[in-house]
Amino acid sequence: MGRVPFLTALVTVVIVGVVPFVGGGGPGLTDSATANSAARSPLFASTATGPIEESVDVVALASSERITEEALAAELKAEAKALTVDSEHLAQKDVPKPPPPPVVVNTARSSSGSYSGGTSTAQIRASYAAAGQSCPGNVGGGVGGAPSRSSSQGVPGTTSGDLSSFAYAYNSIRVANCLQPIPLSNFRWDSCMEDRLFWMAESPSTNPLDGWGHNGTTREDGVPARGCDGNLAGGSGNSGATVASKWWASSSHRASLYRPGASTGGVCIAFAMTHGGIDEPYSFTRAAARWTYC
Numbered sequence: 001m002g003r004v005p006f007l008t009a010l011v012t013v014v015i016v017g018v019v020p021f022v023g024g025g026g027p028g029l030t031d032s033a034t035a036n037s038a039a040r041s042p043l044f045a046s047t048a049t050g051p052i053e054e055s056v057d058v059v060a061l062a063s064s065e066r067i068t069e070e071a072l073a074a075e076l077k078a079e080a081k082a083l084t085v086d087s088e089h090l091a092q093k094d095v096p097k098p099p100p101p102p103v104v105v106n107t108a109r110s111s112s113g114s115y116s117g118g119t120s121t122a123q124i125r126a127s128y129a130a131a132g133q134s135c136p137g138n139v140g141g142g143v144g145g146a147p148s149r150s151s152s153q154g155v156p157g158t159t160s161g162d163l164s165s166f167a168y169a170y171n172s173i174r175v176a177n178c179l180q181p182i183p184l185s186n187f188r189w190d191s192c193m194e195d196r197l198f199w200m201a202e203s204p205s206t207n208p209l210d211g212w213g214h215n216g217t218t219r220e221d222g223v224p225a226r227g228c229d230g231n232l233a234g235g236s237g238n239s240g241a242t243v244a245s246k247w248w249a250s251s252s253h254r255a256s257l258y259r260p261g262a263s264t265g266g267v268c269i270a271f272a273m274t275h276g277g278i279d280e281p282y283s284f285t286r287a288a289a290r291w292t293y294c
Contacts, residue, residue, distance in 0.1 A: 119261030121177040128178065135178035143167045146189035151198035156275040156282065158189050166240030166271050166289070170258075173248050179260060186268045186294055193288040194272035196227030200286055201277035208280055230270070230288035231257050236281075240273065243287040257291055268294040 128135055146158040167187035174181050200211040203219050211219040215229045231253050233243040247253040254260070257269075273287040 121179075121260065124178045124260060136175060136180045138171055138175045139181045139183060141184040143184045143187050144189070149194075151202060151274075153202045153278065155198055155201040155277055157194050157198070158271070158273045162240045162273045162287075163187060163189055163271055164240070166244050166273075166287075167269070169241035169244035170269065173244060174258065177248075177260070179258065180264045182264055182267055182269055188268050188270050190228070190230075190270035190272045190288075190290075192228035193230045193270060193290070194227070194274065196225065196229065197272055197274040197286045197288055199223070199226050201274050201280070204278055206279055208277070208284065212286075230272070230290040232286070232288055234284070234286040236284050238285045238287065240271070240287070243273075243285075243289070247289065257289055259291060266293050268292050 125135060143160075143164045145160040146163045148159045149157045151157065167182075167184055170187070171181040171184070199219070203210040203221065203223075205211075205220045207220075211217060211225070212232070212234075214232070215225075217225065219225070231247055233246045233253075238246075247257050269289060270292050271287070271289045273285055275285055276282040277284065277286075
């Protein structure tokens with residue numbers, strides 16, 4: 001009979017030492033365990049078997065004459081160790097998906113200033129699918145403004161509406177073709193490209209294409225070029241959105257300005273547009289854009 005008091009005392013010590021680590025805070029625990037949570041700081045919160053049920057099982061084992069003191073002590077020690085392993089919550093942790101494999105694009109610049117890109121939309125979609133991912137979604141936010149300045153001869157320049165129209169269309173095209181969008185705050189009005197568009201628009205020639213072109217292009221009246229080069233688009237009735245579409249439709253401009261497969265980290269898109277000219281109405285626009293870094 002002396003064995004039972006000893007086992008009862010041993011069981012009491014083990015239960016008191018184990019219960020504070022599993023009680024309180026977890027979903028599905030009993031009211032008594034929840035009430036004790038304010039006085040305890042449990043290491044784990046699990047919906048596994050509660051401490052009250054475990055204490056009943058242990059007392060039942062202690063009353064059996066077929067269990068030796070050594071076996072009971074070993075079993076209690078094993079149960080105490082098992083309670084320190086949060087197997088339930090570890091099993092519920094999401095395993096992060098790996099990033100899509102990098103897609104290499106050839107961005108070698110030619111003598112004409114364009115880039116040759118070798119990555120198609122289908123290849124990019126396939127790379128995401130292989131990684132178990134979907135194509136990127138669009139971004140929110142706002143686009144910065146443009147000053148709506150005019151040239152020395154009164155040609156109107158880029159407006160905030162021009163820049164916003166271009167930025168939203170540019171990102172919509174990227175997302176539709178499984179490309180990462182550019183943060184809207186990274187679309188910037190570019191005064192240097194606008195200066196070159198002003199130089200074109202101020203030509204006294206009746207030919208609207210006078211001065212139209214990249215570095216090295218001259219004007220009929222011999223006035224030296226000024227400003228910076230970029231991807232060019234223009235004509236009657238164009239907006240920021242329509243020139244974004246024109247640049248995507250041209251493979252060489254797409255490779256230069258959209259660069260499918262290239263990283264967008266730290267990228268800014270510079271843009272400028274003019275309206276009209278010496279001999280053209282306001283609806284005749286010239287636009288320039290380039291991929292650059294913030």
